[in-house]
Amino acid sequence: MWIVILPILASALRLATPLIFSALGGTFSERSGVVNIALEGIMVMGAFFSILFADFTGSPWIGVMAAILAGMLTALLLGVVSIHLQGNQVVMGTAINILAVGLTSYLLQIIYKRFGQTDAITNALTNNPTILAFLEKLPVVGKAFFSGLTPFVYLAFFAVGLSYYVLFRTPFGLRVRAVGEHPKAADTVGVNVYKIRYICVLISGALAGIAGASLTVGYTAIFREHMVSGKGFIALAAMVFGKWHPVGALLACLFFGLAEALSIQGSMLGIKIPTEFMHMLPYVATILALIGVVGKAVAPAADGEPYEKGEN
């Protein structure tokens, strides 16, 4: 039995990993009051640029850095329009999602001279990291569970811890939450609302960029068009389901990852729920969470509201 269950759990963790990074990104952005439906597009950018740079430099970690940079640049576009120019954040997010898909497919054809997918990289980060090689030697769980984990899985858990610490245990985090709940009050006591929002949107871009990299450099070793297909929106769902809290987001992502893993491999356990319903689960669960069926999820009060600096 464990021989079947453990690989499914490992697979659930791998599937949850991109969602965790992206949902954390959404949490930072929205905690500071900027709605980020561009997570999807930023993930696309991260997925493409990580493969591109990993391919050309031969180093997957440089690929990850490129994904972070691409993510931050994309998020900056959202930041400038929605923070400084007080534009419509949802319109801008939609535009970024369209642009990201168009731009990556365009570059794919210009650089790789073909449609659909890039070359595969040979040194993808899909194996258990070498420092943790001893875990694979453990009885039972070693081969069946730990050998299936990637460096990104560990990084994701680290990112959750760090995000929790930053948001809830540092003065910076307090400012972020103040700006997201009541920007005017924060401004009055001397918090620079725009600066906090810019930092959070950039963190959000970096995390969603890593999320994209974890899909390619950390999983498929190749970039395919439409490979993100909705994962950014599942991350958005996880952020809401997790009540805009890093640990909540983690649990939501694990739950959604498990559902996804079961939809792929559930037949081995004799699960007969149609796969379509397993795919639907994150979205339906999130609506139910918003209604309050599974503990009410309430957005930060100033989420999505542009803030206009006072003259005095």
Next chain:
Amino acid sequence: MNDGNKLKKITKDLWLILRFPLISIAAGFFIGAVLILIAGKNPLIAYIALFQGSFGGVDKIGETLFKMTPILMTGLSFSIAFRTGLFNIGGEGQFLAGAITAIIAGWYFQSLPHLLLVIIMFILAILAGAAWASIAGVLKAKMGIHEVITTIMLNYTALYLVNYIVRAVMNPQILLGTKAEAHTVSLPDAARLTKLKDVFEIFGRSSVHTGIFIAVGCAVFMYILLFRTTLGYELRSGGLSPDAAEYGGVKKSRNIIMAMGISGAVAGLAGAVNVMGITYYVAQSSTTPGYGFDGIAVGLVGGLHPIGIIASSFLFGILSNGARKMQLEGIPKEVIAIIQGVIIVFIASQYIIKIIYKKRKENEIKKEKIIPEKSKEEEVR
């Protein structure tokens, strides 16, 4: 006022309305041209190919009208909600709800005569789209849950629900006993919309169907609804200033539910028209169809006005029709998607320019008010 002045005023008004969309479109084409240059092609030749592909003959225009049909409707759908202050990003899901409902109705009422069948399919698709959107409408009106999140979630819920229906309910394997397909049963002839080329030879091989008349009809309907009825007035005032509207006796929650319902109804009808006009079945898919998202762009570029939306959907029809022609010239068709994206970015930024203008005016007014007040203070001293 003499005629010369009148003409001047009209052109000035037109310029004021059109300057922002025109600048955006120009910016989109400019960045597109840069990308075509980078791809090692001549932008001029590419754009000539694009417009020849969309205008070079009645059949080409027919194809552009065909591409324009669904996005005109989803553009209207988005705009009705936006005018009421709601961001209905759920056009995708409502479109799917209408499409699959049309398939189900087409199958179960297939013995009815053409006109009756088509009308029944339309009505049911409208109801399905409206019902799907109303989930978000009711949650917003009664519980204050933001419609952006719920409509995104409903899009993907609809996608997988439709995939399930395609595989396990309306599949030819189940209904006809033939082999399993990745799509539903096809609509019977009586349930299909007439192709214009079957009536007028001049349309050649283009796919334009009578759905274009329904789409334009929706634009007329929206114009009358918004600008000629009390309900439309209330919806618009709800979008401009919800609190003032409430004070004036407009019921906010009824407004929200009505607007989402009408918006979803139009998107649902779009789904039905698309299925009945061209695809004739619904296929399994890993992504939502995209017409709902295109509708957001079309609505914004069209200034949320029915006439503007007809124009902008025509433009987007040209782009998506010409994309294939450009691909034949060796230019990545994604250039078109980027042009569309850039146009939206600029449109989003134009609201900003408007706000800046408004602020400047307010500041001027403030200054005028402040100066006399100060002088009064001095007098007291």
